[in-house]
Amino acid sequence: DFGTVESNVSINNMxxxxxxxxxxxxxxxxPAPIALDFAVPVSYAEFDSQQLFSFFVGFAR
Structure with missing residues (x-):
């Protein structure tokens, strides 16, 4: 996944x-799916909360 929410969008702050x-x-x-997600943050800001693993049951997140 990648992205940013900034007032000045640039490739340097993604x-x-x-x-x-x-x-x-x-x-x-x-029919409700179980979602298991694993991701490693490789580019992040100091104030970002980081999470390696996510678990969810259902359709809406």
Whole structure:
């Protein structure tokens, strides 16, 4: 994933986190998927919160 939210957008202030995600549906849970995401921040600002792993159940995030 990459992007930025700045008043002055430039390639120098982009945040970058390469990674991968897995979506699993289990019949016992109905149609709601389980989302497992892993990413490593390689370009970030000092004040950014960093998270390597994300887990979510459902459709809306």
């Amino acid at each position: 945040r970058v986190s390469p990674g991968f995600g897995l979506r699993i549906t289990m019949p016992a849970l109905g």
